[in-house]
Amino acid sequence: MKVLIVHAHPEPQSFTTSMQHCAVRTLEAQGHEVMVSDLYAMNWNPVASEADFGMRRNADYLVYALEQRENVAAQAIAPDIAAELEKLLACDLVIFSFPLFWCSVPAIMKGWIDRVMVSGKVYGGLRFYDRGGMRGKRAMLAYTCGGRDFMFGPDAVHGEMDLMLRHMLRGTLGYAGFEVLPSFVAYHVPYIANEERVAMLERYADTLAKLDQLQPLAFPTLDDFDSEMRPRVLAEQLGEQD
Amino acid sequence: MKVLIVHAHPEPQSFTTSMQHCAVRTLEAQGHEVMVSDLYAMNWNPVASEADFGMRRNADYLVYALEQRENVAAQAIAPDIAAELEKLLACDLVIFSFPLFWCSVPAIMKGWIDRVMVSGKVYGGLRFYDRGGMRGKRAMLAYTCGGRDFMFGPDAVHGEMDLMLRHMLRGTLGYAGFEVLPSFVAYHVPYIANEERVAMLERYADTLAKLDQLQPLAFPTLDDFDSEMRPRVLAEQLGEQD
Numbered sequence: 001m002k003v004l005i006v007h008a009h010p011e012p013q014s015f016t017t018s019m020q021h022c023a024v025r026t027l028e029a030q031g032h033e034v035m036v037s038d039l040y041a042m043n044w045n046p047v048a049s050e051a052d053f054g055m056r057r058n059a060d061y062l063v064y065a066l067e068q069r070e071n072v073a074a075q076a077i078a079p080d081i082a083a084e085l086e087k088l089l090a091c092d093l094v095i096f097s098f099p100l101f102w103c104s105v106p107a108i109m110k111g112w113i114d115r116v117m118v119s120g121k122v123y124g125g126l127r128f129y130d131r132g133g134m135r136g137k138r139a140m141l142a143y144t145c146g147g148r149d150f151m152f153g154p155d156a157v158h159g160e161m162d163l164m165l166r167h168m169l170r171g172t173l174g175y176a177g178f179e180v181l182p183s184f185v186a187y188h189v190p191y192i193a194n195e196e197r198v199a200m201l202e203r204y205a206d207t208l209a210k211l212d213q214l215q216p217l218a219f220p221t222l223d224d225f226d227s228e229m230r231p232r233v234l235a236e237q238l239g240e241q242d
Numbered sequence: 243m244k245v246l247i248v249h250a251h252p253e254p255q256s257f258t259t260s261m262q263h264c265a266v267r268t269l270e271a272q273g274h275e276v277m278v279s280d281l282y283a284m285n286w287n288p289v290a291s292e293a294d295f296g297m298r299r300n301a302d303y304l305v306y307a308l309e310q311r312e313n314v315a316a317q318a319i320a321p322d323i324a325a326e327l328e329k330l331l332a333c334d335l336v337i338f339s340f341p342l343f344w345c346s347v348p349a350i351m352k353g354w355i356d357r358v359m360v361s362g363k364v365y366g367g368l369r370f371y372d373r374g375g376m377r378g379k380r381a382m383l384a385y386t387c388g389g390r391d392f393m394f395g396p397d398a399v400h401g402e403m404d405l406m407l408r409h410m411l412r413g414t415l416g417y418a419g420f421e422v423l424p425s426f427v428a429y430h431v432p433y434i435a436n437e438e439r440v441a442m443l444e445r446y447a448d449t450l451a452k453l454d455q456l457q458p459l460a461f462p463t464l465d466d467f468d469s470e471m472r473p474r475v476l477a478e479q480l481g482e483q484d
Contacts, residue, residue: 010291011304046288046349049252062253063432065388103413104346107288107353114343129399146307150472157371157462157471163405164413171345171406190305220399229399230392 001032004091008039008098008109015189015197016144019204020097023142026205035087039108045080046111052078069120077118084116093138093211094178096168099189100145103164113172122176126229130221132177138211139178141168142204144189161185162217174219181214243274246333250281250340250351257431257439258386261446262339265384268447277329281350287322288353294320311362319360326358335380335453336420338410341431342387345406355414364418368471372463374419380453381420383410384446386431403427404459416461423456 005023009016020036027034037044050056053067054076071077072085088094098105105113117123122133152161162169165183173180184207186200207214226232247265251258266276279286292298295309296318313319314327330336340347347355359365364375394403404411407425415422426449428442449456468474 010306013303040289040291046353047282048343048348048350049282061255064252101290101356102352102359103409103417104352106290107349107356108290110344110346110352111288111349114349117344148471155473157464157467157473158417159408159412164409166401167345167406167409171400175345175400222399225399229390231397231399 001027001093002091003027003032003034003093003095004087005034005036005095005097006039006109006112007036008044008106008112010040010106012041014099014144015186015200016097016099018197018201019142019144019186022201022205023095023097023208026208030209035091037084037087037112039112044108044112046108046114048111048114052081052115054078065119065124068118069124072118072120078115081115081118084112085118085121088116089121091137093140095140095142097142098144100143105168117172117176126222126227127177128175128222129177129219130223132175134173135177135179137178138181138216139173140181140211141165141183142186143183144186146190147187149185149187169217170219174217180217180219181211182217243269243335244333245269245274245276245335245337246329247276247278247337247339248281248351248354249278250286250348250354252282252348254283256341256386257428257442258339258341260439260443261384261386261428264443264447265337265339265450268450272451277333279326279329279354281354286350286354288350288356290353290356294323294357296320307361307366310360311366314360314362320357323357323360326354327360327363330358331363333379335382337382337384339384340386342385347410359414359418368464368469369419370417370464371419371461372465374417376415377419377421379420380423380458381415382423382453383407383425385425386428388432389429391427391429411459412461416459422459422461423453424459 005020007020024034024036048064050062053071055071055074057066057070068077096105096109098109104110124133127133147158151157152159154160158164169180184204224232247262249262262278266278269276290306292304295313297313297316299308299312310319338347338351340351346352366375369375389400393399394401396402400406404425411422426446466474
């Protein structure tokens with residue numbers, strides 16, 4: 001298996017970084033090939049802009065997704081994007097490794113998603129969810145947060161964590177066609193003792209060693225929707241009323 | 243009323259930018275003072291890093307939120323952050339104006355949130371939701387997207403849009419203490435005719451002229467949770483079982 005770890009943390013000694021190192025060790029020990037995109041170390045540019053395009057379909061008005069499609073096809077996309085896209089297309093599993101910033105990924109990682117998950121390859125037209133460009137690949141979030149586990153859940157103060165991350169789990173990874181594995185969440189990290197951190201790393205390594213035993217998240221199948229993306233059942237009911 | 247519009251779109255002629263101009267016109271015509279932070283025009287740096295801090299509480303290990311608190315208190319936070327924080331603290335209403343990128347804000351705007359919504363002022367300790375630092379202020383998302391309105395809803399292909407945006411509506415704005423107004427969403431923008439766009443701008447202006455009539459979103463009150471953030475009802479039940 002080829003694995004891409006997209007990692008972002010502003011402190012190279014962070015526990016999140018230890019988790020990333022743990023993932024590399026564990027996966028390589030299993031015989032997998034691991035590529036790491038360490039976005040802070042790479043000084044990754046997160047800003048989607050006209051500078052990303054070596055040619056322009058429309059030089060007067062920027063439609064970012066359109067120019068992505070055209071520039072990837074013409075091999076004119078910015079070299080930093082092309083290099084990451086090559087890793088993404090080559091891998092069987094992507095792990096996003098990050099500290100939770102405002103219930104989402106840090107901006108530098110959001111900019112990897114905005115710029116690298118290009119229209120035309122990753123999604124486009126009616127290619128999303130189970131027809132998305134990334135089908136056949138798996139993806140997983142592995143993140144740290146300051147909150148405690150009991151603060152997340154149906155009756156908890158912040159509700160369910162997976163709902164907070166729905167824009168990533170469903171709106172990004174599921175939409176792109178990935179089989180999305182359950183997230184690995186390290187809670188309360190800034191406040192816990194070293195032995196608890198060691199136990200978390202062991203739990204993470206154990207999870208990574210048994211990925212095939214994880215039950216992927218469920219998302220819609222486009223079979224349930226018509227070509228306009230209206231629910232088929234509803235469309236049939238409306239038809240009967242004509 | 244003082245209004246801050248945080249705006250991000252890579253194309254200055256975009257419909258999203260027209261919406262932003264419409265908001266400025268409408269709100270100024272009502273006598274409000276409007277500030278605009280146009281992040282692409284400002285060449286805003288979205289990357290939270292050690293470069294944001296003029297002094298360090300801990301120079302050997304970066305805890306971003308800790309250094310935010312210390313540097314704001316010591317007036318040593320980076321000047322670009324200080325300028326935006328001053329606008330944020332001065333305003334009564336913040337409007338986030340953006341095109342939906344991967345069911346969230348573009349990375350350049352995520353980096354405004356990561357860097358400007360500082361620990362110590364915006365949130366911190368047990369100050370969140372109805373005790374958040376931004377209580378007394380209102381916030382609103384105003385965004386464009388390519389999808390059609392019927393693609394979002396309880397039985398729709400993508401589920402409810404407000405669940406996709408939960409990390410922003412609840413995890414960011416609600417958490418910070420804002421009264422969060424319903425989002426203004428302009429659907430299917432890349433594909434619609436000019437007269438539909440004009441009608442959307444009129445609907446947006448009408449919405450902005452009647453903000454007081456909007457019903458804010460509901461979020462938890464910390465009164466329902468104990469000092470550890472466990473639900474009080476549950477805590478009482480557990481107590482009875484002792």
